[in-house]
Amino acid sequence: MGRWLVGRTLQALGTLLIVLLLLFILMRLAPGDPLSRLSDDQPLSAAEIASLRARYGLDRPIAAQLASFVGGLARGDLGASIEYGRPVSSLLAERLPATLLLGGAVLLLNFTVGIWLGVRQAVGRGAWADRWLTMLSLAGYATPSFWLGLVLAWLVGVRWRLLPAAGMHDPLLDPDAGLLTRSGDVLRHLVLPALTLSVVSIAGTMRHQRSSMIEALRLPYIVTARAKGLSEAAVTWRHAWRNAVFPVLTLFGLWLPVLVTGSVFVESVFAWPGLGSLAARAVGYRDYPLLMGTSLLVAVLVVLGSLLTDLAYAVLDPRVRLS
Amino acid sequence: MTRVLQVENLRVSFPDGAGHRFHPVDGVSFELRKGETLALVGESGCGKSLTSLALLRLVPPPGRVDAGSVIRLGDTDVLSLTGEALRRIRGRRIGMIFQDPMTSLNPVFTVGDQIAEGVRAHFKVSRAEARDRALRLLQEVGIPDPDSRLDAYPHQLSGGMRQRVMIAIALSAEPEILVADEPTTALDVTVQAQILEVLEALRRSRGMAVLLITHDLGIVAGRADRVAVMYAGQIVEEAPTGELFAHPSHPYTQGLFASVPRISGPVQRLTPIGGSVPPANAWPSGCRFRPRCPKAFDKSELPPELLAVGADHRMRCWLADPT
Amino acid sequence: MTAIWDSLGRAWRTTRGRAGAVVLLAVAAASVLGPFALPDPLAQPNILGGAILPPSLGHPFGTDELSRDVLARVVSGGRVSLTVALLAVGLSVTLGALVGLVAGYFGGAVDAALMRLVDGALAVPRLFLLLLLLAVSERVPLAVLVLLIGTTGWFATSRLVRGEILRLREESYVWAAAALGANRRRIILRHLLPNAMGPLLVAATLGVGDVILLEAGLSFLGLGVQPPAPSWGGMIMDARQVLVTAPWVGIFPGLAITITVLSANLFGDALRDAVDPRGA
Numbered sequence: 001m002g003r004w005l006v007g008r009t010l011q012a013l014g015t016l017l018i019v020l021l022l023l024f025i026l027m028r029l030a031p032g033d034p035l036s037r038l039s040d041d042q043p044l045s046a047a048e049i050a051s052l053r054a055r056y057g058l059d060r061p062i063a064a065q066l067a068s069f070v071g072g073l074a075r076g077d078l079g080a081s082i083e084y085g086r087p088v089s090s091l092l093a094e095r096l097p098a099t100l101l102l103g104g105a106v107l108l109l110n111f112t113v114g115i116w117l118g119v120r121q122a123v124g125r126g127a128w129a130d131r132w133l134t135m136l137s138l139a140g141y142a143t144p145s146f147w148l149g150l151v152l153a154w155l156v157g158v159r160w161r162l163l164p165a166a167g168m169h170d171p172l173l174d175p176d177a178g179l180l181t182r183s184g185d186v187l188r189h190l191v192l193p194a195l196t197l198s199v200v201s202i203a204g205t206m207r208h209q210r211s212s213m214i215e216a217l218r219l220p221y222i223v224t225a226r227a228k229g230l231s232e233a234a235v236t237w238r239h240a241w242r243n244a245v246f247p248v249l250t251l252f253g254l255w256l257p258v259l260v261t262g263s264v265f266v267e268s269v270f271a272w273p274g275l276g277s278l279a280a281r282a283v284g285y286r287d288y289p290l291l292m293g294t295s296l297l298v299a300v301l302v303v304l305g306s307l308l309t310d311l312a313y314a315v316l317d318p319r320v321r322l323s
Numbered sequence: 324m325t326r327v328l329q330v331e332n333l334r335v336s337f338p339d340g341a342g343h344r345f346h347p348v349d350g351v352s353f354e355l356r357k358g359e360t361l362a363l364v365g366e367s368g369c370g371k372s373l374t375s376l377a378l379l380r381l382v383p384p385p386g387r388v389d390a391g392s393v394i395r396l397g398d399t400d401v402l403s404l405t406g407e408a409l410r411r412i413r414g415r416r417i418g419m420i421f422q423d424p425m426t427s428l429n430p431v432f433t434v435g436d437q438i439a440e441g442v443r444a445h446f447k448v449s450r451a452e453a454r455d456r457a458l459r460l461l462q463e464v465g466i467p468d469p470d471s472r473l474d475a476y477p478h479q480l481s482g483g484m485r486q487r488v489m490i491a492i493a494l495s496a497e498p499e500i501l502v503a504d505e506p507t508t509a510l511d512v513t514v515q516a517q518i519l520e521v522l523e524a525l526r527r528s529r530g531m532a533v534l535l536i537t538h539d540l541g542i543v544a545g546r547a548d549r550v551a552v553m554y555a556g557q558i559v560e561e562a563p564t565g566e567l568f569a570h571p572s573h574p575y576t577q578g579l580f581a582s583v584p585r586i587s588g589p590v591q592r593l594t595p596i597g598g599s600v601p602p603a604n605a606w607p608s609g610c611r612f613r614p615r616c617p618k619a620f621d622k623s624e625l626p627p628e629l630l631a632v633g634a635d636h637r638m639r640c641w642l643a644d645p646t
Numbered sequence: 647m648t649a650i651w652d653s654l655g656r657a658w659r660t661t662r663g664r665a666g667a668v669v670l671l672a673v674a675a676a677s678v679l680g681p682f683a684l685p686d687p688l689a690q691p692n693i694l695g696g697a698i699l700p701p702s703l704g705h706p707f708g709t710d711e712l713s714r715d716v717l718a719r720v721v722s723g724g725r726v727s728l729t730v731a732l733l734a735v736g737l738s739v740t741l742g743a744l745v746g747l748v749a750g751y752f753g754g755a756v757d758a759a760l761m762r763l764v765d766g767a768l769a770v771p772r773l774f775l776l777l778l779l780l781a782v783s784e785r786v787p788l789a790v791l792v793l794l795i796g797t798t799g800w801f802a803t804s805r806l807v808r809g810e811i812l813r814l815r816e817e818s819y820v821w822a823a824a825a826l827g828a829n830r831r832r833i834i835l836r837h838l839l840p841n842a843m844g845p846l847l848v849a850a851t852l853g854v855g856d857v858i859l860l861e862a863g864l865s866f867l868g869l870g871v872q873p874p875a876p877s878w879g880g881m882i883m884d885a886r887q888v889l890v891t892a893p894w895v896g897i898f899p900g901l902a903i904t905i906t907v908l909s910a911n912l913f914g915d916a917l918r919d920a921v922d923p924r925g926a
Contacts, residue, residue, distance in 0.1 A: 018766025026778045138915075142907035144859055146866050147882055147900030154889050220426040224489075227379055227421075228441045229414035229496065242431050257771035264773060265863055279774070283781045283867055291781055295774040302769050318476045319430055 004314065012307045019299045020073070023292060024066055078296070079289035083282070088293035091278065096297070098168060099263060099274030101186075105194040106201060106259060107252070114202040115248065118209025122244075123236055125214060133206065140203035145262045149196040149269035156192060164189050166271040193270040197262050201255055209248045216244035249313055253306035260298050327499055327532050328355035328378070328417075331393035335373050337386045337603075345604035346389070348373050349556035355500060360526065360533040362543045362564070364579075365553035368600040371536045374553075375502045378534075379413050380404075396500075415445045418493030422505040424485035428477040434461075434488050435473030441495030460491040465521055483514035490521060494529075501526070502534045507542060519546060540583055544568060552576050555601055555611035558629070562636035573638040574616045610641065618642060650843055656920035663916025669909035673902075677728055680721035698892045708894040711884065716895060720902050723876040727906070730792055730871070731857040737796025739803055739850045743842070746807025750815070751838070761808070767801045776864060785872045791864075795857060803849050810842040844921035851914035855907040862903050878903050 072079065078088035121130045157165025164170065168189050173182065216222070217240050225239045260276070267276035275294055282290040314320045335348035348370040355361050365371045376382050378394060380401065388394075394401040396416055404412065421427040429437060438457035442448065448456070454473070461469035464487040477485055486506060493501060503522060507515035519542055526533050535547055543550055543564060551561040552573065560573040571577045578596035598615035601607055607614055609624040616623065622641040630643035657663035699709040707716035745764075749757040767775075775798045780786065786794070815838070858878075864870030865879025873880055878899040885896030 014762065015765045015769055018762055019769050022763075022766050022770065023778070026775065138911060139904065139908055142855065142859075142911055143904045144862050144866075144879075144882075144900060146863060146879075147896070147903065150882065150886065150889060150896060151893075151900070154893055158890055220421060220423065221429045223376075223381055223383075224419075224421060224427045224492070225429070226381055227413055227419040228492065229410050229412070229444045230440070231410060234444075239429055243429070257768070261771045261773040261863075264777075265866065268867075279777060280867055283777050283869060286781055288781065291778055295770055295778060298774055299770045302771070306769075317431065319478050 005311070008307060008310060012303050015303050016300065019296070019303075020070065023295055023299075024069055027288065027292060028065075073296075078293040081282075081287055081290040083285040083287040083290065088289050091290065092275065092293055092297050095273060095275050095278045098272060099267070099276060101190065102193055102197065102263060102267070102272060102274055103259060105190055106197045109194065109198040110201050110205045110252075110255075113198075114205030115209050115245070117202070118206040118248075119213050119236065119241060119244075121206065121210040122213030122217060130210075134210075137203035137206045140199045143199060144265075145196055145200055146265035146269050148199060149193070149266050152192050152196055153269060163191050165192055168273055189270075189272075193266050193272050196269075197259065197266045200262055201259060204251070204255065204258075205248060208251050209244065212247040213240060213244040216240040219243075246313060246317060249309055249316070253309040256302045256305040260302065325357045326354050327357050327397060328534075329393070329395040330354065330374075330378070331395075333374060333377060333392040333394065334389040335370070335377050335382055335386055335392075336389050339604050346606075347386075347556055347603035348377065349606070351553070351556070351558055353551055353558065353561065355532045355534060357499070357532055358526070358530050359548040360535055360546060362535045362537060362547035362550045363553060364537060364540060364543060364550055366538055366600055368603065369553040370556040370603070371553050372504055375419070375504050375534065375536055378502060379417055379419060380409060381419075411445070414441055414493075414496040414498065416498050417500045417502060418496065418498035420486070420489050420493045420501070420503045420506050423509045424482065424489045425477065425509075427489060428485060430477055433474050433476055434480070435475075438488070438491050438495050441492050445496040456495070457491070460494060461488070463494070463525065464488070464491045465517075466491075482510050483517060486510060486514075486518050487521060490518075490525070494525065497529075498531070500532045500534065502536070504536045505538070506535075508537070508539070515542065540579060552579070555606050556603065557611065557639060559612065559640070560636075560638040561629075562633070566633060566636050570633065570636070572632045572636070572643070573612075573640050574618050574642070575612050576638075578615075610639075612640075620645070649840070650847060653844055653847070653917060653920040657913060657916040660916045660919070662912040663920070666909040666912030666914075666916065669905060670913060673724055673906050673909070674728060676721050677724035680718070681725070684715065684718040684721060698888060698895070700892070701894055707898045708892070710881070710895045711888050711892070716881075716898055719876040719881060720878070720898055723878045723881060723899065724902060724906070726788075726871055726875060726877050727858050727861060727903075730788070730795065730861050731854045733792045734795040734799065734857050734861075735850050735853040737792070738799035738853060739846055740800075741797065742800035742803025742849075743807050743839075743846060745800065745804040746809075746842075747811060747839070749804065750808040750811025757808070760804070764801045764804055767798075772798050772860065773863065776860070777867075777869070780864065780869045788871065788875075791861075791870060795860065799853065799857065803846070803853075806845055806849055807842050810845055811838055814838050814841050848914055848918045848921055851910060851917055855910040855914070858903060858907050858910070 076089055078092070080086065081088050081091055084091060117133060121133050124130050153165035156162050168186055169182075170185050170189075173185055177185075217236075222235060222240055225235045230239075263274060263276035264279050265276070266272070267274045268280040271277065275297065279291060279294045279298075281287075282294065331352045333348055333351040334346050336344035336346050339345050351370070351374055353361065353363075363371045363374065373382060373386070377388050377392075378401070380388070382388060388402060392402060396412060399412065399416075401409075401412065428434070432440075435454060435457045438460055439450070439453035442453040442456050443450075446453075458469055458473055461472055466472050466484055466487050472480070472484070477488070480488065486509075490506075501522070506522065507518050510518060522533065522535075523546060525531065535543070537543065545564075547564050549561065549563050550567045551558050552567075552575065553559065554575050560567070560571070560576045562570075567576070568580075571580050575596070578594075581594045582596060584593060596615055601611065601614070608626075610616070610619070610627050613619045613623045620641070622645060625641070627639050627641045629637045629639050630641075631637050632643050658667060698711055698713070699705055701708040705715050705717065707720060710716055710719065745760055749760040776794060779794050779798075780791075861870050862877070862879030862882070865877040866883045868880075868883065871877035871880055873884075881899040882896050885892075885899070888895055
């Protein structure tokens with residue numbers, strides 16, 4: 001398996017290289033001039049524009065730009081944000097944890113609620129609950145996350161005043177408050193954005209878990225398990241689910257791009273200080289270096305996530321592990 | 324000899340998609356005595372596998388055992404059991420072996436785990452004790468080097484060894500009856516004989532009754548005490564093995580014997596039975612073998628009952644009472 | 647091609663397939679015919695001092711912050727969204743089929759190179775690709791928007807088609823055709839392509855829902871369809887300011903999106919089951 005791991009990692013690295021190339025090409029292909037936006041707010045003289053061009057290296061030939069781009073990356077330098085005026089890398093580092101927290105919460109909800117519902121649906125296949133859950137999940141899948149976020153923010157946050165609907169911290173919270181209080185505060189702020197983002201992903205998880213579970217329950221070793229006198233719970237979870245979870249695991253890798261996309265909208269709606277809202281802001285300010293840096297980081301996360309799920313699959317399935 | 328299993332008028336039905344139900348098993352009756360082997364012989368489509376599944380109430384939905392059927396294990400009425408009580412007879416009083424050991428074993432658990440699981444489902448023993456018993460069972464079924472095999476996964480074993488593991492699993496809760504559904508069909512010819520030897524040895528040492536289900540007349544000779552031939556959901560002939568082989572009386576049985584190639588004796592043409600097995604949702608009226616029977620006559624239009632043709636030898640054919 | 651009609655018919659005969667198709671056709675019909683029956687969505691009777699009216703008989707969806715009839719705008723926005731979706735998906739599916747066909751049929755280095763490119767492209771979420779392409783420019787005309795969305799959506803389809811081609815290449819009737827002397831073009835056009843059409847159609851139908859959501863999201867961020875042309879996403883963006891006092895302004899466009907995407911997905915699902923040779 002070691003050999004497979006090395007090969008798979010190399011493949012991931014290769015993909016990242018192509019991503020780099022792709023992003024760079026996109027940058028140059030994009031219609032319009034990155035610096036034009038700057039001069040919207042305050043008119044710049046020709047000399048100032050020229051010096052900005054030089055600063056961002058936009059006046060050099062393409063090949064040279066690519067070389068310095070890659071070179072900078074190797075050093076961990078992603079350029080400077082046009083809007084914030086600070087290094088992109090530090091901005092990304094600042095905002096990454098919030099997105100990871102949100103993503104983590106969503107994955108947790110997926111892995112518990114999503115999987116459990118999917119299994120229940122499969123076991124009670126065709127029943128009233130199964131059909132309603134299917135409809136619900138299809139509807140959830142079709143709902144735009146930014147709209148759902150707004151509706152929830154309005155209903156739960158404003159009308160019913162149950163939970164906070166903006167930001168990650170309560171600005172009025174005592175700065176000396178204990179860790180528990182501060183964590184509780186963050187958690188309360190986490191609920192609505194996590195719920196919104198989960199709706200779409202849980203819909204997908206439920207569907208896939210349901211169908212892979214139905215497949216698994218049809219297999220002959222399930223009959224063997226029952227014939228042994230095992231309880232239904234043992235048959236469902238120990239035998240069927242242990243096999244049905246694999247397809248769902250591999251799909252987590254595919255879900256990452258969806259989650260990341262959704263986070264752009266959800267973080268914006270709820271003012272959650274993560275990478276998604278950063279990207280949305282960068283768009284508004286035409287902050288190209290920041291947008292590039294964010295896209296790159298997102299691609300890294302996606303590739304890494306895909307690698308990890310493949311690894312998890314290999315570790316959990318003895319047929320792969322021992323070959 | 325004591326009767327350990329009594330089956331009377333067993334009928335299994337399935338919905339036919341048009342609101343009605345058809346009966347792949349249509350009034351099967353037999354009994355199993357302690358220490359004896361009964362072979363249930365028939366081609367695919369005759370209902371023999373469903374019969375065996377019905378014994379443990381494992382008929383897959385939407386199929387079900389119809390009212391009026393009787394399955395009695397000693398004093399216990401199997402068809403009236405539910406939940407925990409049903410679970411307690413599965414594996415503990417009747418053990419089952421299935422046809423294809425590759426798909427009948429869970430690929431993600433070790434062989435030892437799956438055997439020990441069977442033990443712990445019915446006996447309150449520690450994991451270590453269960454593992455011990457699993458080891459002893461592996462020895463009993465003749466697996467070489469059982470220590471190392473305990474932690475092997477099904478895909479790491481050969482077909483013959485996997486089937487031995489299935490036997491070990493079936494025996495893990497020390498049942499008094501063993502049902503073997505086509506135990507050798509998926510195996511190479513050389514391995515088939517070995518598996519049958521193992522079954523025979525276990526039967527003798529444990530004093531179990533065995534229900535051997537097969538389409539292969541060849542493995543019946545010398546291994547079964549009695550034989551019941553099934554066709555179109557019914558038993559069409561039953562007799563002690565020697566008697567059946569010496570005097571096959573039902574035209575279907577005679578046809579089966581005539582279509583089996585023999586190594587010894589004069590070289591003859593094989594005479595297959597003309598026509599094909601009727602589908603379960605369209606049993607012919609009257610005698611179900613009539614469309615294919617070379618000896619059909621006018622009385623064949625009536626459904627025949629089991630009539631005596633000799634000592635302890637009955638057949639479902641009007642030729643025994645042509646008037 | 648009759649196989650496609652068969653699949654469509656089979657999908658139509660299922661409950662969800664029919665429900666999805668009916669609603670989708672209704673939305674399409676409304677967006678085509680609506681502007682004739684409803685007030686002009688761009689008309690602003692009262693820019694200043696106009697009331698934001700809640701839903702009533704005169705305005706079933708109410709009016710928005712510029713006193714425009716919300717129903718008219720939703721219907722009009724639907725026209726834009728559906729057009730963009732259909733055109734963009736058409737482009738994606740065509741590109742994907744082309745690339746997939748080339749990769750699957752010619753194999754070797756061509757296949758490897760193309761698929762590595764696809765791997766890389768799939769690692770960056772489509773939204774980010776579009777953000778990068780759209781962020782820098784001033785307002786893009788609708789045609790450019792369609793082009794950009796279309797060219798970022800062919801990656802998964804190409805993998806799908808390639809997979810189908812690889813599978814079909816091994817089918818005996820392709821061998822038979824080659825043995826009978828059929829040339830490459832004939833094999834591709836007559837044998838490989840028609841059989842890959844089924845999964846392509848499914849991908850296209852499901853893709854329509856994806857693009858509607860994507861375009862709405864872009865409009866919500868200010869990057870998609872530019873005002874004053876109405877778009878569902880743009881309406882929701884504008885509605886943010888009056889969300890607390892006039893929630894209907896934002897709710898109805900969102901409902902429109904959900905219902906349209908849901909019906910596209912329902913039909914696509916039914917179609918997928920109908921196309922799958924293994925049966926539902």
